[in-house]
Amino acid sequence: xxxxxxxxxxxxxxxxTTDESSVPPTEERAAKRLKMDVPADSEKAxxxxxxxxxxxxxxxxxxxxxxxxxxxxxxxxxxxxxxxxAPIKKEYLIDVATSKDASSDAANDDEAEGRGGxxxxxxxxxxxxxxxxxxxxxTIRLCNSRAFYPEFSPRECRFGDRCKLSHDLRKYxxxxxxxDVDALGGKCHVFxxxxxxxxxWKCRFxxxxxxxxxxxxxxxxxxxxxNSGEKGPPxxxxxxxxxxxxxxxxxxxxxxxxxxxxxxxxxGMEDKIKLSRKRLDFSKADEYIKWMNSEADINHDFHHxxxxxxxxxxxxxxxxxxxxxxxxxxxxxxxxxxxxxxxAPLTTQGNxxxxxxxxxxGCQVTYSEMAMSMPLLQGSKTDWTLMKAHESEVxxxxxxxxxxxxxxxxxxxxxxxxxxxxxxxxPWMVTKAASALSRLCPQLRLIDLNCGCPIDMIFKAGGxxxxxxxxxxxxxxxxxxxxxSGPIPIxxxxxxxxxxxxxxxxxxxxxxxxxxxxxxxxxxxxGCAAVTLHGRSREQRYTRKADWAYIGExxxxxxxxxxxxxxxxxxxxxxxxxxxxxxxxxxxYFLGNGDCYSHVDYLEHVDQAHVDSVMIGRxxxxxxxxxxxxxxxxxxxxxxxxxxGYVEKFARYGLEAWGSDEVGLGFTRRFLLEWLSxxxxxxxxxxxxxxxxxxxxxxxAYKGRDELETLMASTNYRDWIKITEMFLGPVHPGFQFQPKxxxxxxxxxx
Numbered sequence: 001x002x003x004x005x006x007x008x009x010x011x012x013x014x015x016x017t018t019d020e021s022s023v024p025p026t027e028e029r030a031a032k033r034l035k036m037d038v039p040a041d042s043e044k045a046x047x048x049x050x051x052x053x054x055x056x057x058x059x060x061x062x063x064x065x066x067x068x069x070x071x072x073x074x075x076x077x078x079x080x081x082x083x084x085x086a087p088i089k090k091e092y093l094i095d096v097a098t099s100k101d102a103s104s105d106a107a108n109d110d111e112a113e114g115r116g117g118x119x120x121x122x123x124x125x126x127x128x129x130x131x132x133x134x135x136x137x138x139t140i141r142l143c144n145s146r147a148f149y150p151e152f153s154p155r156e157c158r159f160g161d162r163c164k165l166s167h168d169l170r171k172y173x174x175x176x177x178x179x180d181v182d183a184l185g186g187k188c189h190v191f192x193x194x195x196x197x198x199x200x201w202k203c204r205f206x207x208x209x210x211x212x213x214x215x216x217x218x219x220x221x222x223x224x225x226x227n228s229g230e231k232g233p234p235x236x237x238x239x240x241x242x243x244x245x246x247x248x249x250x251x252x253x254x255x256x257x258x259x260x261x262x263x264x265x266x267x268g269m270e271d272k273i274k275l276s277r278k279r280l281d282f283s284k285a286d287e288y289i290k291w292m293n294s295e296a297d298i299n300h301d302f303h304h305x306x307x308x309x310x311x312x313x314x315x316x317x318x319x320x321x322x323x324x325x326x327x328x329x330x331x332x333x334x335x336x337x338x339x340x341x342x343x344a345p346l347t348t349q350g351n352x353x354x355x356x357x358x359x360x361x362g363c364q365v366t367y368s369e370m371a372m373s374m375p376l377l378q379g380s381k382t383d384w385t386l387m388k389a390h391e392s393e394v395x396x397x398x399x400x401x402x403x404x405x406x407x408x409x410x411x412x413x414x415x416x417x418x419x420x421x422x423x424x425x426x427p428w429m430v431t432k433a434a435s436a437l438s439r440l441c442p443q444l445r446l447i448d449l450n451c452g453c454p455i456d457m458i459f460k461a462g463g464x465x466x467x468x469x470x471x472x473x474x475x476x477x478x479x480x481x482x483x484x485s486g487p488i489p490i491x492x493x494x495x496x497x498x499x500x501x502x503x504x505x506x507x508x509x510x511x512x513x514x515x516x517x518x519x520x521x522x523x524x525x526x527g528c529a530a531v532t533l534h535g536r537s538r539e540q541r542y543t544r545k546a547d548w549a550y551i552g553e554x555x556x557x558x559x560x561x562x563x564x565x566x567x568x569x570x571x572x573x574x575x576x577x578x579x580x581x582x583x584x585x586x587x588x589y590f591l592g593n594g595d596c597y598s599h600v601d602y603l604e605h606v607d608q609a610h611v612d613s614v615m616i617g618r619x620x621x622x623x624x625x626x627x628x629x630x631x632x633x634x635x636x637x638x639x640x641x642x643x644x645g646y647v648e649k650f651a652r653y654g655l656e657a658w659g660s661d662e663v664g665l666g667f668t669r670r671f672l673l674e675w676l677s678x679x680x681x682x683x684x685x686x687x688x689x690x691x692x693x694x695x696x697x698x699x700x701a702y703k704g705r706d707e708l709e710t711l712m713a714s715t716n717y718r719d720w721i722k723i724t725e726m727f728l729g730p731v732h733p734g735f736q737f738q739p740k741x742x743x744x745x746x747x748x749x750x
Contacts (some may be wrong), residue, residue: 002705003534007167011230011385012098018510020622021199033647036123043445049101049417055331059518063566065304066239066460074084079202084173084696085699085700086693086699086700087682087686087690087697088531088689088702089604089689092702092703092704092705093702094702094703096700104553110600125429133533133670133735133737133738134734134736135734136174136665136733136734137662137666137734138178138202138661139175139176140172140177140692141165141176142166142172142176142202143163143166145158145163146169146172147200148201149224150222151170151222152170152215152219169201170222172201173295173468177202177506177662178662179657180205181204181724182726182729183728186205186207186208187208188205188208188324188655188660189205189656191203191209192208193656194488196226197660198260198659199660199664201222201661202661203659203661204225204660204729206421209224209225212222214408216381216559221250221625227336257515262390262656263352263389264389264390264394265387265440265444266388267441268481269386271379273379275377275379276375276379276434280436282432282436283479284433284484285431285432285484287325288326288431288484289327289479290425291322291324291325293428293480296472296476299472313368324483324523325485325520326485329485329486329487331485331489331529332415332445332487332488333409333489333528334436334445334446334489334529334530335399335413335415336589336591336613337399337400337614338603339398339399340397340398340599340613341363341365341602341627342365342591342614342672343355343365343366343419343620344367344593344615344617345368345450345625346621347369348369348671349621349671349675350369351369351657353656353657354650356393356669357646358624358627359393360649361390361625362625362627364391364397364398364417364449365397365417365419365613366389366417367419367420367425368386369386370387370421370450370558371383371386371387371421371423372422372423372425373424373430373433374425374429376422377429377432377436384440387420387437387444389418393416394416394417394443395416395678396412396417397412397416403627406408417445418445419444419446420441420444420447421448421450422437422447422449422474423449423450423463425461426462427473427476428480428481429482430449430477431480432484433481433483434447434481434485434488435484438484438485438487444488445488445531445668446488446489446529447481447488447490448490448491448493449474449478449490449491449493450464451465451468452465452495452510452534454492454538462673465498467500468494468498469517471504471507471511472516473640474492475511475513475515478526478528479527481529482526484605484685489529489574490527490528490564491528491530492528492531493507493531493532494531494533495533495537496533496537496550497536497538498537498538498539499537499538500537500540502637503550506554509557509558512523512528512588513528513558513561520623529589530588530591530612531589531591532590532615533551533554533591533592533593534546534593535551535592535593535594535595536546536592545595546594547593548594548609550591552720554590554607555592555610559610564598566678571606573729589613590611590612591614591615592605592609592614592615593614593616593617596695597617597622597692597694598619598629598693599626599629599634603624603633618678620693622681623679624637624679635685636685637684639685640706640708640712643682644708644712644723647672647676648727650672650675651668652727654667654668654671654672655668662732664730669721669735672738673721673737675722676720676723677717680714680715681698681699682713683699683702683713684704684705684709686705687702687704687705711723717737721737722735
């Protein structure tokens, strides 16, 4: 591990020093651990958290210490530590009174949603606009006509003299880029893994896969090494940059980074261009959308006939109904069980490298980051990139049927781990998005509709959790997506409701299982194959614990739907069997979500709440090996070196996903820092006084069992940058990382 002074600070930021106080380096860094706010008049609480702070008399301090040592508990069965603090053993606690930089802000996962004042929201429109990561690119940009070819045998630049990018390879190496990275042994991980590097001459490890060859005329030529030592461009290299170095839409071929080995669901540039120019055929989806709109108009007249004093009778209105233009295709059967722990769709952090790491550690089902329907339909490269899956995610999940219902025709060999999540505020948007996904991304297990996102921008537009109070719209969305998604099943993720005192999950589950009463006999069920319930309302965000008792009640309701359908629905209104999801009797899977942080929590939720499986979000961000704990059924006290090994794996996987050039290193560092903003919250099992650990407990200032463990527990983002420099080299001068708030927490779970 490098020394403190070996990692240079980001530009414009001062280097951390250890001479600011008399505290040793290890304890000083540990003193920056989060400290919960304590009321000024609560001397006893002050003494409990920090007995040396002078907030209580010596007698009170001694009394509290004695209680901690003896493990004495109060009448509620809890020890006398402050609520919300992780119960760390006393010998690891640090006196924060001498620390100048000790934080007093509690980590608040809601602040990441940008809930600022009205003035700020008006000034910065859009999602995540309050943060910037700077600019990280080469000083002189190399044209792609030179980027993948030998020095003396480049491709002809199609823009000629109009091209503003560099065509001089020697000048590019001398002035246009930073020196090669010494991290990872100076070896290009992508080249070592696959025998070629899609970044070409731009790779920051290019010295490991290049040669300077002396020709017969005495000239020395720089050449790249490809497969079997051959020179030339890597597979998929194409000329995609134009006059300003921007993507050329007329090129009509994939970018090199879109043909990386082991990546599936790659949507080609030709299809993105068709979407952006509205040339992709949506005639079938348009036909169904037109029918849904007319159906909605009839339903509106039906429900408002008394208000409008219409003389039109019920039979007259029913006579206006027409059958849908076509029925949904038969869907692929799903399976969720105790052996299929699921990774939640995570904003920002649900990227391919992190999902790949979780799958490697035992995760059985993954989801893409939430993609917006309209950008997908516009051919947005950013949103279609979210659909990429690693080859480990297109393998079948575990299958060991036991207590969970399994369909007779379920074929595990045809099942996948990876599913997509989309969001939208109009039925036509998500219907067309589902149609496009089913045609362009065949390697999808399911398409999930986000009906629980609490972010203001999504909510005010009518999407996300706003759909919880627009149940008719939500039903039309599911019905439309199910009709055009081909064999891919449709699922939904919901919250308990918008307001905490007005839960709506039972009504939603009834609609998703059977459809509204006026539709059951004629149209059948919407076709929702599975529902995930996050045990909080939108109003609560992450300020309260997930209500697993309520999730259990909803699970019992789903079970009653699945087992006693005839008793719950009117025989005359029984839905058409062909429209029911998964099987003829329309059984629907039910998953719970919220605050799962150990195998104990997971098994308790499966056994007591009777959910089919549990979706894990922030718990996986803090410790991705939670899936390994679930598989083995025991706590795993990961050492600091093991945890650092996971960071190194993420860095290597990031170089594969985003490239080993300057831009790729910048993206890898950015998303690694985002992950470390969660990972630093982990408190090793060996430091805790009691188990199980709580996801919402924040650790007081403490030192680890070694220097590295203390470094990885730091709340200071400068220390996180030092960790990234171990594997990605020095930070680019233009790179910036602005934590969302002082505690550096960043919301992810939707």
